[in-house]
Amino acid sequence: MTGTPVLDVRNLTRVYGDGATEVRALDGVTLRVERGEYVAVTGSSGSGKSTLMNILGCLDTPTTGGCLLDGVDVGRLTDAQLALVRNRRIGFVFQEFSLIPRISAVANVELPLAYHGIKPAERRRRAMSALDLIGLADRADHEPHQLSGGQQQRVAVARALVTESALLLADEPTGNLDSHATEELLSVFDELNAAGRTIVIITHEPGVGARADRLITLFDGRIVEDSRQEPAGRHAAAA
């Protein structure tokens, strides 16, 4: 693949705390992700997966090292520019259900568009088509507590993709889902990747990792394996 990589991180470290309680969550991570790739990051619990993901998503800042997003060094951006990057370039799906309580599913999906400056009518239309894509258009008016865990996670995915950002980051999106809900969510990812989106997904489930075309393994804050693989079990790609 050619062109600027979507992600280009060099020698990332992230240290939590100091002195006796110091934890090196990331210890020199260098990584490039090209446009259109579908990357799965695995590793045991505490190996630094979430820490890496949060830095890639501009939610956290590294202790040392830099992160280029579409060739832009995010470390040099102001607070306002960072907000813009999060809004336009990245869709983030958290491990925990991260919908805003007491507002409807469609209102949740609309939020990034509202910060994008899009008019209400257009917002509603695009949010509805995103919900349609993940198969929850009929639940648009439900509040998060009226949805199952899997449905909430899919709404979160709809919210991450509604701005049509090129990069989708998901931190153990299937962690709390049963196999059926997992399968539904993964087929959404397959479709999105087939449509050209770059996806980075964290998982510790081998079946989930197998769907990606690149598998990265973290151990104690370092990349110990980075291999391309033939994706297994996809539906959308086969179509």
Add this chain to the structure above:
Amino acid sequence: MSLPEIVRSAFRGIGANGPRSLLTVLGILIGVAAVILLVAVGNGSAQGGSNTLTIMGTGLTMKIAESLDDPVLAPGVRSVSPVAGTSAILTWEGAEHRSDSFMGTVPGWFTAADSPVETGAIFTADDEAQARRVVVIGRTVAEELFPGTDPVGQRVTVGGALFSVIGVLKEKRDAGDTAVAPISAVQQVLAGYGPLSAILVEAGDASPADTVEGQVSAILDTKLEPGSYRVVNASQPLETRTATARAFTTLLGAVAAVSLLVGGLGITNIMLVTVAERTREIGIRKALGAPRRVILAQFLVEATLLSVIGGGLGVAVAYLGSHFSIAGVQPVIVPGSVALVLGVSVLIGIFFGGLPAVRAAGLRPIDALRYP
């Protein structure tokens, strides 16, 4: 996001968090209404009461009394009551009572001296003109002469003449041993047409007693030897009363301020309880690309709306409440207190409602999301 949209979103936030919003509004409402009403009660207790000068001296005559009722020279005077006082023995069916304060005066005296009747009636201008022998007696006289009997309608003998009791004065401290009759009748029967013992001058509502005292003295100086009379400013005691009332108002204000503070702490508490939830919410919004300015605006507008609604309702409740007398006092709202209290409560609401948001908006999204 445009401002109208932020305001709409704030309204949605208020609606979505019903119970919390209600408690916040209620806290501010109670604080505001309590302060305004308490201050109004203190203020109300300071108002009312007579505003009277008493002129004493030798050589006071009916003519002089009449000269004081002068709209040009003494515009602050509302009424003038000449008083001819003497001591007299009242008898009724063998019972005898000596009063040192048997007064002849005019009907205006009852208002000027702030001595209304409890039962019966006061005498009229016509009674005075006709020198009718009617008398209004004080509580002490009534109890001494008529134990167990209604004095009104009875006839007492005073200085050999019969006077009909037409009323009994309302109890007043140190002033129960009194009888009040038309001055014409008293002069005829008892005191004679010599000098008056005093003249009561009632000042109008808008005229401070001091001003009226100046006007009255100017007139008196033209008719009397300087130094032969003195003007007792009966509003002196009133002033002490005002000072007491002022202390009372201050005390009530302090109590009210404490209640506002407690209300404020309640609001703060409600806000703090939800800090974790709000901080996480702000973390999500930041992760979705909400600019800091939009987050601040939304949460500050929300806090402001709640405080303004609470404060406005509090003022409304206070105005409604001020129509009822509280602990025997008719509250009179002090406009300044409304503005002050409204300002303070709205500031408390904005400050404590907005503070968590201001803090969270400055956090990295991940720190806001991870807020314990």
